[in-house]
Amino acid sequence: MIALSVRDLSLAIGRTNIVDAISFDVAPGEVLALVGESGCGKSVTAQAIMRLLPAAIRQTGGEITLGATSLSNLPARAMRDLRGRQIAMIFQEPQSALDPLATVGNQIAEALRQPLAKVRAEVRQMLVEVGISDPDRRIDQHPFELSGGMCQRVMIAIALIARPAVLIADEPTTALDVTIQAQILALLRRLAAERQTAVVLITHDMGVVADIADRVAVMYAGRVAETGPTAAVFATPAHPYTALLLASIPRLSDVPKSALAVIDGQVPQPADYGAGCRFAGRCPRADRRCVAETPALRPVADGRLVACFHPVGG
């Protein structure tokens, strides 16, 4: 069963393609990490799924399906009814994603489309579920009275109270302390499993991916480079980009003060995308074919797909 399916999604600013035919599926209760560097198109992919793209960005192709509903041609009104109920989202900066002048309880109740007075018990219960102590006091407080971690718990409460089938989490822990990060990830993991919510977790942090994701889709320059079960991708990365990315994570066993491993070169700008593999310019395994032709995603071992003519170990 599939909760959310993205097929060949393409996005463009004007005539410049920024996301190029990406595809992925998420099953109920599963956490899929969409990982990549800044500018690789992961956040706009999230906005496209919510159909909340900035005016300058257009969807130029592809199909997004939520359960049995195709979102791409849904009337705006019907899409609005789905938001919060069938598909919800949490944001990078929890404190700025909450209205500073509205109480926590009122903002959670909005996701139920009911006045707080009517659903107070339900909202209170949700605060308990996201691990907020003293919910009777917190429910009437304003965001400035809460810590960043608590605000993110409130955002999760807003997102999950209507029991959506899909949750999009856009860098949900980037703005938080490391210790709080772990708590929030554990909370997301637990609630997704209990409620059978499909989670698309957007992040640039491989540590977060390893912590929480069942499967991972590695994005590079607007395309999916490699996708598969997290454990398999981490153990034997098939795409050269994934391999170099994992190799660049500093480890405690590294010689102190040794140079950090880096990937030479820079991510190409969308306007400079060529005909071939977008990683070819930085890839130690690239040849003439890589520059001329776009590699399609194809299956390799362990249920993985990789878009590379010369995969590592293959």
Next chain:
Amino acid sequence: MPELKSRLLQALIAIFGVLTIVFFIMRLSGDPTLLLVPDGATAEQIAALRHVLGFDRPLLVQYGAYLLDLARLDLGQSLVQHAPVAGIVAERIPYTMALAGGALLVALGVGLPAGLAMAVWRGTWLERALAGFVLAGQSLPTFWSGLLMILFFGVYLGWLPTSGSDDLASLVMPSVALGAITMSSFARMTRIAVLDELSRDYVAAGRARGLSYGAVILRHVLRNAAIPVVTIAALEVGNLLAGAVIVETVFAWPGIGQLAIQSIASRDFLVVQTIVLFVSMVYISMNLLADLAYGVIDPRIRRDR
């Protein structure tokens, strides 16, 4: 509330400063004795009258006497009308209040929706049309737009009375003339404040939980945008009273603005000083009111107090 106490003290100091400045500036223009004596009066007669009125005393002594009277809540006698100043000014105040109220109604009623619409429909023909309208309201001088309105609606169409203060109809044109500039300030301020809020994450987050764009604006954006607008609104009420001087003159509206002009011309010092005292008190209480309004709008400030 210690906060309020210190604000009131500041207000008193500000009023005292304004009084002092006006007292000395009025005296720079000379004393009114010459305007009061009949033609052909001798130098001795003028000196005698000047002595009776007390204008031969050193300035500082006059200033001290004025402050003493004020402390006893005695605003003095008008030199020209030979009646208590308090009564002369008091009977004009309701007219100016009605005019300022009408102007504020025009300014808020047109300015806030115009500013909101310019922000929400940014980059459309509607924004450009409204921007032109706002620019016109802001740049047409009141005395000129007032005269134009009198010509068109009063003389040519005959819809509205050209002057006077007989009924509500006669309040319409002066209110529009006076409110135009304030309306433009409100519109520009509202536009900026709303645009600023529309770019915030909570707008996207509100939509992500299923609120329509309109609902996000009504439930979240407006209240956040109100904070800077309230500040401007308070200051603009002061500007309305200043603008009333011109509008009341153009439309022969019997308020304190008109009285101020007449009293300056006849060097009726005490009347001018009393009007300035009144206007500065209104100005300062509006600011105080704005400060209190913040607390109502913004819970962060409420807690700090």
